[in-house]
Amino acid sequence: MRIRISRLFLLTSLVPWTMADITNRMSSFSYGPNVLQTYDVYIPQGKQDENPSCETYWLVYIHGGYYRDFSVNSTSVQPSIEVLESRNITDFNNTIEKVAGVASLNYRLSALPGVQDPSTTPENKLQTARWPDHLNDVLAALRDLNSHYPIDGQYVISGHSVGAQMAFLAALRTLNDTTIPKPVAVLGVSGIYDFPQILRTNPEYTNLTLNAINETNLGSASPAVYPGELYEKLDLKAVALQWLWRIVTMMDLCPGIKWRR
Numbered sequence: 370m371r372i373r374i375s376r377l378f379l380l381t382s383l384v385p386w387t388m389a390d391i392t393n394r395m396s397s398f399s400y401g402p403n404v405l406q407t408y409d410v411y412i413p414q415g416k417q418d419e420n421p422s423c424e425t426y427w428l429v430y431i432h433g434g435y436y437r438d439f440s441v442n443s444t445s446v447q448p449s450i451e452v453l454e455s456r457n458i459t460d461f462n463n464t465i466e467k468v469a470g471v472a473s474l475n476y477r478l479s480a481l482p483g484v485q486d487p488s489t490t491p492e493n494k495l496q497t498a499r500w501p502d503h504l505n506d507v508l509a510a511l512r513d514l515n516s517h518y519p520i521d522g523q524y525v526i527s528g529h530s531v532g533a534q535m536a537f538l539a540a541l542r543t544l545n546d547t548t549i550p551k552p553v554a555v556l557g558v559s560g561i562y563d564f565p566q567i568l569r570t571n572p573e574y575t576n577l578t579l580n581a582i583n584e585t586n587l588g589s590a591s592p593a594v595y596p597g598e599l600y601e602k603l604d605l606k607a608v609a610l611q612w613l614w615r616i617v618t619m620m621d622l623c624p625g626i627k628w629r630r
């Protein structure tokens with residue numbers, strides 16, 4: 370009862386939370402020499418420490434942009450954090466209380482013809498990644514994040530579009546690579562899960578896709594082609610696919626997950 374009262378007090382005594390407050394609370398980490406080999410960490414206001422527990426989890430977010438959109442990056446998660454920090458409990462049970470921390474990952478992008486001039490662009494800014502460089506960057510970011518914050522077995526991995534694709538592939542990689550922290554749940558938002566199928570149904574995506582992924586890798590880059598048994602082995606508490614960009618409603622992870630929309 371006492372906890373409830375103090376929580377209520379905390380909620381009603383909060384002043385409005387602006388985007389500037391959010392960016393001020395962001396810290397950046399670098400896991401490689403490229404300017405996009407970085408990630409941002411956000412610890413919600415009022416959190417005494419960032420250690421996850423039965424009650425709180427980390428949320429790792431991987432942005433989309435089809436490996437080529439320079440205007441989409443780790444900062445794309447900030448409006449979602451702003452919604453969470455508004456702690457608007459009249460909408461749905463706003464769940465920032467369950468979030469120990471948010472990490473938003475950058476990864477190197479592929480060369481989009483005409484966007485960067487390789488002869489004048491500094492090496493560390495040049496984006497010439499080819500699949501699986503993007504995924505390897507995500508894995509390196511997860512390892513680095515886990516070395517700063519103990520997220521192993523205590524985080525939800527999420528992503529939008531190709532970020533969702535990499536969220537699932539990163540989760541699968543934990544089966545074979547124990548240096549990668551294991552997620553407790555995967556959330557895909559409007560994900561790209563089957564490249565060969567997309568190229569069949571939407572041939573206009575062919576060049577865009579081959580701009581980043583060699584044809585021979587399209588299958589292994591597609592979460593949909595991996596057998597269900599591998600996903601079962603992950604022993605996740607939840608897998609969620611969302612098609613509308615609605616803020617992640619973190620769930621009651623103890624004892625089991627209930628996803629809400």
Ligand SMILES: *[C@@H]1O[C@H](CO)[C@@H](O)[C@H](O)[C@H]1NC(C)=O
Nearest residue numbers: 404439440441442443444445
């Ligand atoms: C991230 O995206 C924002 C918004 O498009 C942009 O202003 C910023 O320069 C980008 N940051 C990097 C490191 O590319």
Ligand SMILES: *[C@@H]1O[C@H](CO)[C@@H](O)[C@H](O)[C@H]1NC(C)=O
Nearest residue numbers: 452455456457458459460461
């Ligand atoms: C809180 O959520 C409700 C329901 O979605 C909405 O009508 C209201 O405008 C929100 N309040 C704020 C301060 O965002």
Ligand SMILES: *[C@@H]1O[C@H](CO)[C@@H](O)[C@H](O)[C@H]1NC(C)=O
Nearest residue numbers: 458459460461462463621629
């Ligand atoms: C919010 O949480 C309370 C307590 O867990 C629960 O009783 C209620 O049904 C929840 N409301 C919504 C809209 O999910």
Ligand SMILES: *[C@@H]1O[C@H](CO)[C@@H](O)[C@H](O)[C@H]1NC(C)=O
Nearest residue numbers: 540541542543544545595599
């Ligand atoms: C893990 O390794 C096994 C055996 O080498 C391989 O068959 C499987 O495809 C790998 N799984 C992933 C997700 O990489």
Ligand SMILES: *[C@@H]1O[C@H](CO)[C@@H](O)[C@H](O)[C@H]1NC(C)=O
Nearest residue numbers: 572573574575576577579580
């Ligand atoms: C796709 O790329 C090929 C070879 O690079 C080029 O010949 C073709 O015109 C491109 N198609 C479209 C629709 O841009």
Ligand SMILES: *[C@@H]1O[C@H](CO)[C@@H](O)[C@H](O)[C@H]1NC(C)=O
Nearest residue numbers: 499500501502582583584586
């Ligand atoms: C992709 O194919 C090109 C040749 O078309 C090759 O030079 C390159 O090494 C391949 N990259 C990967 C990651 O397989």
